[in-house]
Amino acid sequence: MIVLKAAQEKVLAALQSVAGIVERRHTLPILANVLMKKTGSQLELITSDLEIQIRTTAQLDGDEGDYATTVGAKKLGDILKSLPSDQIVSLTANQNKLTLQGGKSRFTLQTLPAEDFPLVQEAADFGPAFSVPQKTLKMLIGQVHFSMAVHDIRYYLNGILFVAEGNSLTLVATDGHRLALAQATLDVDMPKQEVILPRKTVLELQRLLKDDSKGKEGTNGNDSEQLIEMRFAGNQAKFTFGGLEFVTKLVEGKFPDYNRVIPKNHKNHITLGRTTLLASLQRAAILTSEKFKGVRMNFAPGVLGIASSNAEQEEAKEELEIDYGGDSFEIGFNVGYLMDVLANMSQDMVTVSLQDSNSSALITNPEFEGFKYVVMPMRI
DSSP, rough: OOEEEEEHHHHHHHHHHHTTTSOOOOSSGGGGGGEEEEETEEEEEEEEEESSSEEEEEEEEOSSSSSEEEHHHHHHHHHHSSSOOTEEEEEEEEEEEEEETTTEEEEEEEEEEESOOOOOOOOOOOOOEEEHHHHHHHHHHHHHHGGSSSSSSSSGGSEEEEEEEEEEEEEEEEEEEEEEEEEEEEEEEEEEEEEEHHHHHHHHHHHHHOOSSOTTSSSSSOOOGGEEEEEEEEEEEEEEEEEEEEEEEEOOOOOOOHHHHSOOOOEEEEEEEEHHHHHHHHHHHSSOTTTTOOEEEEETTTTTEEEEEOSSOEEEEEEEOOOOOSEEEEEEEHHHHHHHHHHOOOOEEEEEOSSSSSSSSSEEEEEEEEEEEEEHHHHH
């Protein structure tokens, strides 16, 4: 039976949309495979790592009829990538093997039975659905993802908090030393729902989301292609976008009260060019110590001094002219935390609000009110 017959780029695009979550090594060998389910002329591709499941449906021709099998996702992807993009490729099933043919190239791949593939059981208690443009969600994730913890014992920090309430969607990430918050307006009124998406889910969503307003190839560019629909349940979230259905387990636990962390009444404010500040910090970072990555920032009327030093007694000094008439003081920061936020913003200007040398700094964006970044000072 010919399972599919289509141009290499079309088959590869369908496979790559689901293959990002496949682990190279897993206790269950079948999870390295992609499940292919053919019904009539439609082919469904499904991958899973037991926590996340991604499903897409593609029209890839081939013989009519019902058929299901699983085959190694990485091997299939590597073979497809090695073939010319405009070449017609076919996948033919024969007993417990699949043969991929493209031009004069022929590859025979081992399969595992479709009935052994562990599908994720979908939750029964999904809340109401709501949608935002894909590029909006991609932007929100882009503005907070770098603040997620990595392998923290407080497992609820290894992800992003999504809060849908009223007509706003808020994303928050923190690792205990800094916190990023980004907010967008919804066009529906939602009852309050809070979920924590795991780190792997967040990074995969960011990879898959489209950030342009053009329609997909083969469509008439209608807006529905560019929306992402979200639904949250007690232990699951479900996203539908661009022909994909994405189901993920949630991180259980209580996320910290982020509103208490965000400073409200800082009296000293400096607005300056983002790229200028980032370039100065990058230069100063070269001579920070490997362990502490600390920079000292000296705020004084009209001038910002940036300095760093290391155990070899080397030092870097930078000076920036700023429009500032507030208090004079010195404050230390982990330079990586400052560079992360500046590198992930796209606007030209940035505002830094401070109280004194012992209080957290609040970084905001004059062009996007929905963004806040809080960073704790460090003693240097």
